[in-house]
Amino acid sequence: MAPCIYFEPTTYQQYVDGYGEYRKLGINVLYGPNWESHVVDICANMSEGWCNDAKNSRGKEPQPLKSREWYTQVTVSDRFQQYDPNFGSVKSVMPLI
Numbered sequence: 001m002a003p004c005i006y007f008e009p010t011t012y013q014q015y016v017d018g019y020g021e022y023r024k025l026g027i028n029v030l031y032g033p034n035w036e037s038h039v040v041d042i043c044a045n046m047s048e049g050w051c052n053d054a055k056n057s058r059g060k061e062p063q064p065l066k067s068r069e070w071y072t073q074v075t076v077s078d079r080f081q082q083y084d085p086n087f088g089s090v091k092s093v094m095p096l097i
């Protein structure tokens with residue numbers, strides 16, 4: 001039986017437009033020591049919604065982008081599957097965990 005995780009409802013397009021874009025911008029740690037410069041990059045390259053979210057996230061506990069990507073992949077796929085580094089290019093089904 002898979003562990004219980006909860007993540008806010010999201011779509012594949014939200015994944016691509018959000019965490020996929022973070023990856024393209026070279027952001028590997030959310031809310032980390034470089035977050036202020038990342039906020040500038042996010043606001044210059046992403047939608048207003050993602051910009052506002054980044055601005056409102058100052059002071060949060062740092063976390064690896066990969067963990068947020070994986071939680072979102074599990075949510076979008078509706079299955080407890082392995083992390084897929086190419087999920088932003090091709091919505092794929094990975095082996096179950």
